[in-house]
Amino acid sequence: MLILSRRVGESITIGDDIVVTVVAVGSNQIRLGIEAPRQVRVLRQEIVQAIKDENHAAANAADCTRRFGDVVKQLRDKAGERTSS
């Protein structure tokens, strides 16, 4: 991992068109400003990791056929209640 020291107001560039600026430094967190092209997704890493983990937990749909008749019935009942209220 490349490790750089920066002060508030200083930046780094990644590639040709991404700039990350240190905006503020607190006691245990820093604020970053990120300039990137619109098609570049900038996301909090822990959120991406949580979705990856959830995808792994969900990737077994082939063996979920048990009890699904009951699940479908409850969903239909719920949708019916919503549309009639």
Add this chain to the structure above:
Amino acid sequence: MLSNSCVTKPVSAPAAEPSAAAALASGLLGREVNFPAGLLGFPDCQRFEFSHFEAGDGVSSPFFVLHSRDRELSFLVIHPDWVTLDYCLPLSAEGLDGLGVRCEQQVMPLLIVTVRERIEDITVNLQGPLAIGIDSGIGVQLVVEEYPLRFPLIVK
């Protein structure tokens, strides 16, 4: 360059009419759906077959299955209308471009279902929804930080 006004606001789920999901899905059934970037955590899973999920007891089901053609795995998915009424996909003009569609009405939103042992523990992922262009068959997994990762499928 897209000028269609419908691309400027987020995709809204059609109000209180889950059958709208079936109409959208009919354009995808039996077809191959391509996720050029894969799914999060599964970058090598790009080609999926989209099919209806049969509950096995003759009950028509609101669920669909995305079965990977690259690996032996599949995802159970459902249209957001079945789960919550006020769900919006944040799709920009660039996002719609990437799905090969002109406006939000041509996008099928889907939530991945995480099946657990007890029915009341089954959840849907509102934070990492799928968006699939109906005509293009191109899909992407979005990240919507303000929605929960695990939302109960059946709310008591």
